[in-house]
Amino acid sequence: MSLFSFSTNKKVIATKPKIAHFSLSTQNSWLLWCCQCINIALISAELSSWMLAIIALSFVWQALLLNKNATSHKLSSDKKNSQSKKKPDHHISPVFLGFFAIAGCLAITLSAQGLGVLLSMVHLLSFAYALKAFELKSRRDFYQLFLLGLFLVAAALIFKQDLSFALIAMVALVVNLAVLLQFFSRAQAVSNTLKTVLLLLGQSMFLAAVLFIVFPRLSPFWQVPQANSATTGLSDTVQPGDIAKLAQSSELAFRVNFSQGNIPTYSQLYWRAMVLEDYDGRAWSRTAPDPATVSHDNYQLEAINKRLFMPNTFKESEKLNYQIITEPSFQHWLFALAPATSKDNSLLLLPDYTIQSRKLLSQAKGYHLDSYLNSPLEVNIAQERKAQNLALPARSNPRLVQLAQQLAQQYPDSEQRAQAVLTQIREQQYFYTLEPPRLLNNSLDQFFFDTKAGFCEHYASAFTFIMRASGVPARLVTGYLGGEYNNLSSDGTTNRSNEAQGAQQGHLSIYQSDAHAWSEIWVEGKGWLRVDPTAAVDPMRVNSGFSTQLQQQQLALNNNLLSFNHLKKFAWLNELRLRFDALDYQWTRWVLGYSNDKQRDLLQQLLGKVQAWKVALIIIGAMAISIALVFGVMLLINHQKKQKRALSPWLVLYQKALLILANNGLEKPVNVTPQKFLLILKIKYPELSLAFARVNASFTRLNYQELTREEQKKEFKKLQQHYKNFIKATKKI
Amino acid sequence: MSPVLSPSENQQVIQDILATIESVVLGKPQECKLALACLLAQGHLLIEDLPGMGKTTLAHMLATTLGLSYQRIQFTSDLLPADVVGFSMLNHTDNSFELHKGAIFNQVVLADEINRASPKTQSALLEAMAEEQVSIDGATYELPSPFFVIATQNPLSHSGTYPLPESQLDRFMMRLSLGFPDLAAEKKILLSHNGKNKTLTKAPTVNHTAIIDQAGLLAMQQAVQEVTVANDVLEYIIALSHISRSAYVDKPLTAQQSNKTGSLGDLHCNPLSPRASKALLSAAKAVAFIDNRDYVLPDDVQAVFYVVCQHRLEQTPTQILSQHAQKNSIAQRILEQVDVLNPLAY
Structure with a gap:
């Protein structure tokens, strides 16, 4: 800024010392109004509807006032005696405004419990931002409003960080800065102002990039309260119909990057998230203690010991290494192809081969896993575990129990018994549908014998129930199946994968619509075996994804016009979508995933052994050099523009x-x-x-x-x- | 008198000259000072005013006090170029052509009511003013030095006048107008007319003798040239003339001015030539010299800007004598545009 001090110096002299009444020009007022709308729109997804209504009301009000002011201004200038008369400015009386503000704050306080600390603060911020526009009495108020706007844009980035949102936030930033600049140079055309803002942003971009890479990521001095956002993705209880609902969403769940070898075939891509072992007659849920309350270390130790002391079960040749980057789900669940191991300390490896994150997933998280696809799971289990996986509530689904007992007599071998159930599903008139008919009391009897139409969780529940009733330990597993392969994400730094011959480039994107449920039965000597009854009713779903009929169903149910399923219809749009997805993947991987550890690794690569003084030196050096560079370039440009003469x-x-x-x-x-x-x-x-x-x-x-x-x-x-x-x-x- | 005087002596002489002129041209000290400055800056002077305002008196006084040879030509519509510059005539005694020098072969030429003459005659003056030489029948004759033309003219709306072409206007360093005297001055004029010294009105300069001689004047002109000019003042002059050119120059001098051209662009003034800015500088130097300074202040530039530039900026057909006209003139508006402290405003 010191470069511009000369001009500001002049400006100070040029401004009139006594500003009796501060008012923005009509054009600037409207610009500010638009800018405010954009800022609020940016964060609108996080605001509750009543708050949005209040803010919308105040914006409409504001617009009416502006309109009134503009017309009265015109009138008074027509009369020419505007100077003698006082400008008829329309303002809301401060008493009323204060009352309104207090009422709004009270409402926020009252709903604070439901909203959580972070969201209620965001509500407060947005509310203040909307109201502040009513009392622009001096320059200072304008600055405050501007700063609040910037803060709001930053706050919006707490909740969402994907590429498209980051770009939108950038646009909002440009608009905010343009309004500020326009305020200072009213005479300039808006297009000129925009140009200046873009130029300034471009200049600062370089500095920002350098700081992003080398500036140490300090742990926050205070704890940012977790966003109490609605959880997305699978939940840890499943009732029939839950996953069908989830499958209508086209939101991204996570992405996978296989670092070497080939991607397994579609039907192998069973991304396990949760194992549900408890059935209460209505819903499946899990027993494992909540990871947030249990002391993790014992649990972890037990899990790792179990796996490490099974030397024969995991073959090194079958090792499949991959990286998963999840979207924020505000849950702890992570995804893996079982059985998987990892050396990542932030992960919690549970004994049922599911993986949890120690921290709530409020941000995108990346982790590396090694999977051994064909290895058995838990060949030996304790008696109590067996009993747990056989437990059924008394007097539920009597017809299924009857069928199960029949089968138990018919097929003594548990695998054959499972096969028999699948055959029945395959051969009878069962339908696979996203719109399952409602069941009374979630009765599996009703589904299996009467309606005969359901989504994966119906079949998996029913199958698991039958297996348990017939004496085979069985459990329900939820997760995702398959994924969309995107080979457009050419990887700039895949030196590791390039070494492997025939290395695959690209990544898999797994959407919420890929949510799936299946069963696992425990067979003596073989451990847990995966059985997917969906394969019996709709083989296509398991082998390649949604059938066209399902897709149409999905389209009909999904009212989001821009969902990718609509776009899939046009080849070029689909290509565009895939390209953007690839870009977003790189963004998530390199920008959002640039963590403390990665920074340390990078510095280590550059510097060799990390030593505190070396790091400090390089950071200071890089900052100094970049700042000097930016200023040097600016000086040079200025010098060339006009041979600058220093004021004496x-x-x-x-x-x-x-x-x-x-x-x-x-x-x-x-x-x-x-x-x-x-x-x-x-x-x-x-x-x-x-x-x-x-x-x-x-x-x-x-x-x-x-x-x-x-x-x-x-x-x-x-x-x-x-x-x-x-x-x-x-x-x- | 020694050709080179000390500053204090110079100042004494200047004050004497001014006092003498002011004793005759009553109540117009500022105009007298400017007229003197014009001559010290080696420029020609145009005095434009209504008849009977003392134009001729001022011109006469300047010539006499500076000790210069002086002749007056009354311009009329039938005045011929030969009347101004002279002609060759056959001498019957030795059968040779003899040059009869015109009125222009004087150090001070008073071209009275110059806009009454035809353009042809006016332009005869042109070469003389610019080159300080005249050509008669193919022979070129040097004019005496120093050489001044002091022209007077009536406002253009008067009948029987030919407007001076821009080229000729540009050759006058200054255009002055005297304006009406104030009450006290007019009373004094009337008293002197009514009083004992009747001869004063007939030939007001008769009683006055030269205060300085030719060599002294040349030395003083030299001293004026040596007045120093600070960079800021130079830039001030540049900025002033540059603004007048904004309609002709693509690139505005500064960003600040680019915003202002809008207000000036619709004025349609003639751009100031480099000759004009040179004249501005010389005149400012002369004013500084008269004020006993060896450096130029922006005040000096402002003092002479109107008289040096207004007649180059626009043709004013109507009265130019009122104060009101000066306040609303283009010259005044240009002055208002430029920041004195930071002319090329960054």
Whole structure:
């Protein structure tokens, strides 16, 4: 900013010292209004509907006021006697505004429990932002409003960080800055202002990038309260119909990047999230203690020990290494192809081969996993676990129990028994549908024998129930199936994967619509076996994804016009979508996923061994160099634009004196010479004229007379002395 | 008198000259000072005013006090170029052509009511003013030095006048108008007319003798040239003339001015030539010299800007004598545009 200090210096002199009434020009008012709308729109997803309604109301009100002001302004300028009359400004009375504000704050406080700390703060911020626009009484209010706007944009980024949102936030930032700049240079066209803002942003981008890479990521000094956002994705209880609902969403769940070898076939991509072992007759839920309350270390230790001491079960040749980047789900669940291991400390490996994150997933998280697809799970389990997976509530689904007992007699082998159930599903008239008919009391009997139409969780529940009733330990597993392969994300730094022959480039995107439920049965000597009854009713779903009929169903149910299923219909749109997805993937991977550890790794690569002083040195050095570079370039540009001439020190001093006078109500018009100004001063402030005359005389000598170096120095000292005396004189008045 | 005088002596002489002129041209100290400055800056002077305002008196006084040879030509519509510059005539005694020098072969030529003459005659003056030489029958004759033309003219609306072409206007360093005297001055004029010294009105300069000689004047002109000009003042002059050119120059001088051209662009003034800015500088130097300074202040530039530039900026057909006209003139508006302290405003 120091580069622009000259111009600001001038501006200060040019502004009138006494601003009786602050008002924005009509154009600027509207610009500000639009900017406010954009800022609020950015965060609108997080606001509750009543708050949005209040804010919308105040914006409409604001617009009406602006409109009124504009017309009355026109009228008064037509009358020409606008100067004598007071400007008829329409303002809301402060009492009313205060009442409104207090009422709004009360409402926020009352609903704070439901909203959580972070969201209620965001509500408060937005509310203040909307109301502040009503009382723009001075420049300071305008600045406050501007800062609040910036804060709001930043706050919006707490909740969402994907590429498209980041771009939108960037646009909002540009608009905010443009409004500020427009305020300072009213004469400029808006397009010119935009150009300037973009130029400035472009210049600062480089600095921002350097700081992003090298600036140490300090842990926050205070705990940012977790966003109490609605959880997305799978929940840890499943009732029939839950997953069908989830499958209508086209939101991204997570992305996978296989670092070496081939991607497994579609039907192998069973991304396990949760294992549900408890059935209460209505819903499946899990028993494992809540990860937030249990001391993790014991649990973790047990899990790791179990896996490490099964040397024969995991074959190194079958190892599949991949990286998963999840979207924020505000849950703890992570996804894996079982069985999987990881050395990542932030992960919690549970004994049922599911994985949890130690922290709530409020941000995108990346983690590496090693999976051994064909290895058995838990060949030996304890008796109590067996019993748990056989437990059924008394007197539920009697018809299924009956069927199960029948089958148990018919097929003594548990695998054959499972096969028999699948055959029945395959051969009878069962339908796979996203719109399952409602079941009374979630009765599986009703589904299996009467309606015979359901989504994956219906079949998995029913199958698991039958298996349990027939004496085979079985459990329900939820997760995702398949994923969309995107090979457009060419990877800039895949040196590791390039080493592997035939390395796959690209990534898998798994959407909420890929949510799935299946069963696992425990067979003596083989461990847990995956059985997917969906494969029996709709083989296509398991082998390649949604059938066209399902897709149409999905389209009909999904009212989001922009959902990718609509776009899929056009090849080029689909390609565009995939490209954007690839870009978003890189963004998530490199920008959002740039963590403390990655930064350390990078510095380590650059510097060798990490030592505190080295890191400090490189950070300071990089910052200094980048700042110097940016300023150097700017200086160079400025120099080329106009051969810049530094203001002489005496002129600066003289202008300071003028500024003091201007603040006291006597401004020097630019075209008045110092000598003439002195005459004006003598009339208006006779008591100051002597002191100022000395300043003036010295300045005149320095500025206009030809002096030798020595004389100049002497005279400047005199000027400084005179200036001090002048200031003393002004203080007396 | 020694050709080189000390500053204090110079000042004494200047004050004497001014006092003498002012004793005759009553109540017009500012105009007298400017007229003197014009001559010290080696420029030609145009005095435009209504008849009977003392134009001729001022011109006459300037010539006499500076000790210069002086002749007056009364311009009329039938005045021929030969009347101004002279002609060759056959001498019957030795059968040779003899040059009869015109009125222009004087150090000070008073071209009275110059806009009454035809353009042809006016332009005869042109070469003389610009080159300080005249050509008669193929031979070129140097004019005496120093050489001044002091022209007077009536406002253009008067009958029987030919407007001076821009090229000729540009050759006058200054255009002055005297304006009506104030009450006290007019009373004094009337008293002197009514009083004992009747000869004063007939030939007001008769009683006055030269205060300075030719060599002294040349030395003083030299001293004027040596007045120093600070960079800020130079830039001030540049900025002033540049603004007048804004309609002709693509690139505005500064960003600040680019915003202002809108207000000036619709004025349609003639742009100031480099000759004009040179004249502005010389005149400012002369004013500084008269004020006993060896450096130029922006005040000096402002003091002479109207008289030096207004006649170059626009043709004013109507009265130019009122104060009101000066306040609303283009020259004044240009002055208002430029920041004195930071002319090329960054």
